[in-house]
Amino acid sequence: MxxxxxxxxxxxxxxxxxxxxxxxxxxxxxxxxxxxxxxxxxxxxxxxxxxxxxxxxxxxxxxxxxxxxxxxxxxxxxxxxxxxxxxxxxxxxxxxxxxxxxxxxxxxxxxxxxxxxxxxxxxxxxxxxxxxxxxxxxxxxxxxxxxxxxxxxxxxxxxxxxxxxxxxxxxxxxxxxxxxxxxxMDREVPGFIANRLQEALWREALHMVANGEATVEQIDTAITDGPGLRWPAQGPCLTFHLAGGEGGMAHMLDHFGPSLKSPWTRLDAPELTPELRDAMVEGCLDEADGRSIADLVAERDRAIIAVQRAVRESRDG
Known part of the structure; x- marks a missing residue:
């Protein structure tokens, strides 16, 4: 006990x-x-x-x-x-x-x-x-x-x-x-919960870079200036609940449910070819734009603290 x-x-x-x-x-x-x-x-x-x-x-x-x-x-x-x-x-x-x-x-x-x-x-x-x-x-x-x-x-x-x-x-x-x-967790799940969610996003990102559909920087911006701004306050499920308007998740699923069959995402991992590896490495270096790992860590930590404080103030207020 x-x-x-x-x-x-x-x-x-x-x-x-x-x-x-x-x-x-x-x-x-x-x-x-x-x-x-x-x-x-x-x-x-x-x-x-x-x-x-x-x-x-x-x-x-x-x-x-x-x-x-x-x-x-x-x-x-x-x-x-x-x-x-x-x-x-x-x-x-x-x-x-x-x-x-x-x-x-x-x-x-x-x-x-x-x-x-x-x-x-x-x-x-x-x-x-x-x-x-x-x-x-x-x-x-x-x-x-x-x-x-x-x-x-x-x-x-x-x-x-x-x-x-x-x-x-x-x-x-x-x-x-x-x-x-x-x-x-109620029981063991390979990769746990959050990593499985991260992995799905990560695999799709690799597919888009491998297919020339998006750059590393475009993918990161799509999250940091898009859905990522909603996630600190409400996770993906509540986000979609709000997408249904007054009808909530029920309306969202009834309205958008058929699109789940659309072949938008590819959850199988792409082959990590030398070309894809190099594209990911070079894309990150381009996005870093001369900032060292230490610089990026400090930048990340400042941003996390700011987000946590803002979300806490929003909830308390």
Whole structure:
């Protein structure tokens, strides 16, 4: 059974894997006032993690830091066992390699104190296929974030066939406690929910570039200055509900339903030819127009904060 009091008493989090996603989790937990113990086998992991946290800190400071929040609360440990020592929660964020995930979660499970929930940031694998060799698989769940984890609120939580319901409930409670918006999924779905929606849009974008129907910049503008402006306040379903006017979704489906049979979209992935790859890479470089990755990250973070504030003010007002 989920214990809310235990959730609120956690003061130390272990982050295993310190790349873009793992480092983003580190920054988020630090900003929420936790002590963070991180481990990553890469020899330059500590230096990269420090740079990532430093880059994220201005945005987190602007959003508002929790009492006691400090970058000094980060410890990068030389071993996995030292990282999980004393932790009340473990977030794994290793690369998307099934064999690696299986072994790593087994290793984490072996050295983590009993009863501590272990969550994986996986974006594609189900916990059922990752927990197969763990000694106590009942405490393993998926906590799938979105990049950057220190700004995007959503986390999708779901267990595997061997996960106990209490672990899923506890993980969901903990993520809410640290300021996340949580979808607790009823069952495992390949790619989860948001990634499946993103993937459909992404595949159609690749088809349009491959067929010369649109450029990278045109596709991005079509979303940022089109439906993307509606989505922060209302998702695609409510957007179409409003498209039906006073009749709502019922009128929209009755009126536009036949168009669903129109061959507008192609959800099968196109072949990633060298030409398509080059077109996507060159299109992004053209759209970036000299801005570095660091420049674009800072620009993105400022925009996300502005959108979140505007939507919050609209809802509160």
């Amino acid at each position: 989920s214990d809310h009091s235990t959730v609120s008493t956690v003061d130390t989090v272990a982050c295993v894997g310190a790349g873009v996603i793992g480092g983003g989790w580190v920054a988020h937990f630090l900003a929420r006032g936790f002590r963070v113990r991180a481990w990553d086998p890469a020899p330059d992991a500590a230096a990269k993690l420090t740079r990532l946290v430093d880059a994220a800190w201005p945005a987190l400071t602007e959003l508002g830091l929790a009492d006691g929040a400090s970058k000094d609360n980060l410890t990068v440990t030389p071993t996995l066992a030292e990282a999980v020592e004393g932790a009340g929660f473990v977030q794994e964020s290793a690369p998307e390699d099934l064999a690696l995930k299986q072994k790593l979660l087994t290793d984490i499970d072996a050295v983590t104190p009993a009863g501590v929930v272990i969550a994986s940031s996986t974006s594609g694998y189900g916990m059922s296929e990752m927990q197969i060799s763990a000694t106590t698989p009942e405490r393993l769940a998926v906590g799938h974030p979105f990049n950057p984890p220190y700004l995007i609120p959503l986390v999708e939580v779901v267990g595997g066939t061997l996960t106990a319901p209490w672990a899923v409930e506890w993980a969901a409670d903990f993520y809410r406690h640290v300021g996340k918006t949580v979808i607790t």
